[in-house]
Amino acid sequence: MCGITGIYAFNMIGRVSMINVANATAALEKRGPDFQDIYNDNTVALGHRRLSIIDPTPEGHQPLWDMGKRYGIIFNGEIYNYRELKKELLAQGMQFQSETDTEVLLNLYINEGKACLNKLNGFFAFAIFDYQEKSLFIARDRMGIKPLYYLLDDDRLLFASEMKSIMEYGITKELDFTALHTYLQLNYIPAPKTIFKHVKKLLPGNYIEVKNGEVTIEPYYTIPYDRSKTTELNYEEQKKKLAELLESSVQKRLVADVPLGSFLSGGVDSSVIAALAKRHKDDLHTFSIGFQDEKFFDETEYARSVAKKIGTDHTVFSLTNDDLYKHVHSILDYIDEPFADSSAIAVYILSQETRKHATVALSGDGADELFAGYNKHAAFHRILEGGSAANMVGALQPLWYLLPKSRNSSITNTFRQLHRFSKGMKMTPKERYWTWAGFVNESNAMKLLSDGSKNKLDQQQYTDFKSELLKHIPDKETINDLLYTDMQLVLPDDMLTKVDRMSMANALEVRVPFLDHELVEFAFQLPVDSKINGSIRKRIVQDTFRDILPEELYNRPKKGFEVPLLKWFRKEMRHTIENELLSDSFVAEQGIFDVRTTRQLKKKLFSSNPGDVHAQIWGLIVFQHWWKKYC
Structure with missing residues (x-):
């Protein structure tokens, strides 16, 4: 497990950014505290921070080169079947100078090209540079366990394990307001978008190839799923x-x-x-x-x-x-x-x-x-199955609206769930999924934005982005359709x-x-x-x-892996919320959020019926702290 970063320069302007590779690598220190090294030539610069897991000797340091010094690799992750793959490669006459899975991955790529991805069992983000062809190959694992950010423009391709490394190259920090609007609803930003307009996340099961001046970004894997077919096993x-x-x-x-x-x-x-x-x-x-x-x-x-x-x-x-x-x-x-x-x-x-x-x-x-473990899966199942109990909950929606709702006790959490269920019953499958995936609905997220931010939000781009995220949910959905979407989005x-x-x-x-x-x-x-x-x-x-x-x-309620935010916000963090990150003066000066709406959220947070507002407040705290530090 490590941190990787690098740059491929298409011209002289791109090469100027190579001076930043040392700082970009150092920014990943916590991912890899054991060793750091950098490779730099006129085309490519590669940086690596190492967390030693397999073969912690110096022979495993990266960038790691093949014995002919033509191919170099930087790698974040683990290949679990590397020993079996190594046996196959040894039988074909390939030689090794370490006991690492990194060298096995490198030699497998040398031997099979991008087809090597289909043989890997593990999680990874890696880049391989071919010095002779001046080509670069970057890939992310099938499920997206390991991250990879990238920026592609006319001058350069930048990539890194984390955004903080990308920022060290001196990028333009232009907010993506479609990403921000989505974040305000979900409390995270779905790939391929990031908070910055020009930086992307490489999707799981995708690769980037730079060859002969051309850049290709393609999928090599999608989870095979045919909703009309299931196993014949009992x-x-x-x-x-x-x-x-x-x-x-x-x-x-x-x-x-x-x-x-x-x-x-x-x-x-x-x-x-x-x-x-x-x-x-x-x-x-x-x-x-x-x-x-x-x-x-x-x-x-x-x-x-x-x-x-x-x-x-x-x-x-x-x-x-x-x-x-x-x-x-x-x-x-x-x-x-x-x-x-x-x-x-x-x-x-x-x-x-x-x-x-x-x-x-x-x-x-x-x-x-x-395997359908979340409360939303049980709720979807009840709606799909129908019945008098589900209909009664739906009919009592006005009552659920009036009762106190919060995640912070068993009773108020039940009221919260019944209210969300009754509202979801009246929605289309796509809208129901989107609503239950988030903390804030679209209209309330929009109210949070200032007039200036609303003007910068491309509504058609947001609609298209949302449609792409929900494309696997049909008009008549099954639980497996929802799980397939979870695997692309939530997971x-x-x-x-x-x-x-x-x-x-x-x-x-x-x-x-x-x-x-x-x-x-x-x-x-x-x-x-x-x-x-x-x-x-x-x-x-x-x-x-x-x-x-x-x-x-068995047979006990699922609680999830949550933390008790509400009391914390009302005591230890109250000054920070009211007088710093969400103060009226700071919000007004910043110009991203609406002062009146943030003031109402603070009022609700400190009221006797806060509901789920603390999750929304946490989303704002995270953004504000991030914005002050980086923007």
Whole structure:
């Protein structure tokens, strides 16, 4: 796991930017604290920061060159099947000078070109330079586990693992107001857009090739999904296949020359991963995070129960609201593009504490998107199934509107969910998905913008962007259609972004066994009723591994990995909100947001019925802090 950056210059103007590659590489220090090196010639500059995981010797330093010194690579990620690939390459006469997966990847590319991507099992973003042809090849993994930003203009192609590195090249920081409008709704920015108009995210399963003066950006992989076809395996056979695929995936992800552990939240997903890992690693160490002051959010008792049953060395990091406040400025400082999933705070602290014991951690990310684990999936299922209960909830919408709604207690959270459900019943499938994916609807997000910002928003571009994101949801949707959209949108741009940024801020590599592409492809062959029915979500995951987990993990509400923001905002952060980041004078001077609307949001935050406004406030805090630092 590392940080990469580079530039391909098309002309003399582009070459001027090469002087910035050292600063761009240094900006990625936290991703790779172990070593830094740079390559620079008249065409290409490559920078690499290393976090040593496999073969931590100097032979694994990058940029790494083949034995003929024609091809050089910078690589962020892990190739789990590198040993098998190395055997194939050795049999074909290729030679190696290290024990790294990086060199295997390089030689595989030399041998097979871009077709090598189809043979890789792992997660990655890498760039390979052919000195003889002066060509450059860049690729991102199938699911988007590892990030890659790029900027392409007439003079140069810039790329990097993080936006802060791209900014070191002296780019024009022009806001993309379509991206901003979307961010205000979702609290993150979907690819390929970024907050800056001229910077893009390379989509998962895509590559960039620069050859003979031409730049090509193409997909090499999409998740195979035919909504009209499902597996012929019966349910028992499906469970057996899932067990085999997931255990194999976990086993592959235990390869490391450094200490390795596993996150254990107390939910089914991370518990399954930890239990399977323990079968192949006797000294497995597991890690959990809990909240002393907010028992509603604390699931550590379940994590302890799992650790006891499977026999791991278990560590719980128990936090107070004061602990959150102590870390918030470090988190905000690391965020180099607005991203406001508040659970990132907990992931940051969990990663920081875990890094004291391990350099690699396994996680259960991806299971909810593959097997229908979120509340919205259950709500969609109830609407699609129909029935008197769903109709009654819809009929009582005026009541839900009046009752207090908040995520901060069981009762008010139930009112919040019933209100969202009743509104969603009256929407089209696309609008329902979009509404339930976000925190703020389009009209309220628009009200947040100042008149000047509204004038800069291209409404047609926004409509086209939204349509592209929702293109896989038909007029008569199934749960699998929604999950397929989750895999394109929520997973890479929210969940995986959160884990990558917060873990790499602490030089911790996180591996996600549920996202092995073979397992993902199997999941999209399963019928809906293998994943969800009227009484259970992630049905096949729960049923397959029921015997290896404590019974108390089952039949309890899903809480998610949230943090208790409301009390924090009302106490420790109140001065910052009212007198600094969202003060009337600062908002007016900045000119991006509407002063009257931000004033109303602050009033609601400190009222007796705040609803979900604290999520919206957090989105604004993140943006304002980012804007002050970078713009």
